[in-house]
Amino acid sequence: AQASWPHGNPVSQPIAQPGSAMDSNAPKLAKVEKVLGRTGSRGGVIQVRVQFMYETSPELAGRSLIRNVKGPIREGDIL
Numbered sequence: 001a002q003a004s005w006p007h008g009n010p011v012s013q014p015i016a017q018p019g020s021a022m023d024s025n026a027p028k029l030a031k032v033e034k035v036l037g038r039t040g041s042r043g044g045v046i047q048v049r050v051q052f053m054y055e056t057s058p059e060l061a062g063r064s065l066i067r068n069v070k071g072p073i074r075e076g077d078i079l
Helices: 021-025
Strands: 030-039 045-052 064-070
Antiparallel strands (some): 030 045
């Protein structure tokens, strides 16, 4: 005999709804303010200063970080 689960498969995960608490892992968009220079043993990584955008993360809006970026990048790009 098979066990019958009242709410479907016990292994299934709930689907995240936009704006819910599970949305905290959503990507936070940031705009490149300034390209600082190259780093890494061969210069394959570029350091940039980014500022978080209000639209995607109001709690982080206005804060800035230095991030490492691999590949072409310029001021004004969105990460």
